[in-house]
Amino acid sequence: MFKEVSQLLVIDDETLNLELISSIFSEFPNIIVLTANNGFEAIELLKNHAIDLIVLDIRMPGINGIEVLNILKSNPSTAHIPVVVLSGDEQERKNALKMGANDFVAKPFDTEELKLRVINNLQLKKYNDLIKNINEILQKEVSKKTKELREALELSKEAEYEMIIKLGMISEFRDEETGQHIRRISHYARLLARLYGLSEQDQNYIFYAAPLHDVGKIGIPDKILKKPGSLTPEEFEIIKLHTTIGSKILESDPRFKTLKAGKIIAEQHHEKWDGSGYPKGLKGEEIHVFARIVAICDVFDAMTSDRVYRPAFLVEQAINIMKKISHIHFDPELFEIFINNLEAFINIKQTLKD
Structure with a gap:
């Protein structure tokens, strides 16, 4: 292996x-x-x-x-x-x-669980080391060949994105989700960031970082993550730890902007506009805009996708539910932009079907 x-x-x-x-x-x-x-x-x-x-x-x-x-x-x-x-x-x-x-x-x-967790974390470290090495190599090449560097940078971004997708899928496969879910979140988030008026650079950061939002699920036991029924209060407390675990996994040198953005999103995407979210109970604009964007995208895609505990909602049903909870969960300005451009998000979902 x-x-x-x-x-x-x-x-x-x-x-x-x-x-x-x-x-x-x-x-x-x-x-x-x-x-x-x-x-x-x-x-x-x-x-x-x-x-x-x-x-x-x-x-x-x-x-x-x-x-x-x-x-x-x-x-x-x-x-x-x-x-x-x-x-x-x-x-x-x-x-x-x-x-x-x-x-x-x-x-x-449990010996099997310990073995799998150690192997998973070793794989995560190798992915992070690989991304770091690619960036360090590219920085050394800056002074050499401009044309070759541009080509290498493009290839690096493509490779980095694919590695990030694979990194996200390590946890998502355990949660009965697919790589298409990861890719949809990525495209939804970039679209909403553009419609909101974020810079092209920030649009790129969120596009590459959004797939890492649930990477912390790798630290949640299968018996809880895949439970078909309702969670007990104790089990939900353990589920909530995936935000903290994800943040720890993505800690890196501040120079690696994508991983820095991924850390923010992983930690804050379950915070709520009214302050009732987790893990820190952040409120309003205390929540980073990247996490506010991903929160809307993640809820929309989760509700309109099959899960182990329920079938997918129709888009109309999902939107009606989201509207009822929007004043609690979502940045009102971002949610209004999302609703006003719903057709564009539906097109992404249809293009990137499971």
Whole structure:
């Protein structure tokens, strides 16, 4: 599955867990597992090894997992390393995500779930590294050949868009959605941004970043994400974490504008105009315009598409429902523009059918 060797560091004070996790990845010849019995040992290992992902137990003697996480995220040389935390306490998991953890697995952990989450996060890191490398290579070429650079930039943007689509689909496939849904959101968002009067540059940012709005769903267990019935209050609280997880996944160097826009959208696309949304309860124009645009587009496409818990609504039914909740959910100016240009959005949906 992996073309290059990846190094996984497992930090846990229980020797049995270290042996078990090491055995989980023994079937992957291109994954090297390093282990540490405590945080101090792990920090020393990190000085001499290029680690691609860390599996971190929260409850350990000496310095606990939260303290280790704080040290990792405070150090520029280790802050970029994805961290999957292990904890049986929901509040501990939430605290870890707020401090920069990328994903979590509940303890006692299911070995198959841990394996899949580690592999998914390694894939995400490789996509992000690839995008970063492409941009760095292109920057070095600026001083060389102008014509070739223009061609390379065009190819890079196309490749970046396809990689972003694939990145979004990693989570969407688990949610019974398709790549066409991802592409529709992208085109809806650019159209609404243009109609609203955003600059061409911002239109491009939202076009490339919108597909990443639900990437955080990769961190939500299948039994909740694919549940056909109503969610319990506790399950809904876990679903809501996909905004925070998505934001953490997309943290990057501020120079990478598309990923910066994706981080904003992933975190804020469930905020509501009246302040009743999540995760931060932002209100009105406190919500970034990119997220306000994607919120309208995402609700429209979700309502007019089949879901595991219901069939698609007709467009007329969906619009009537959206109008009833618009004063709560949506930027009124953006929603009016959307309604006044509805035919153009319907054309996109018909062109990019599932």
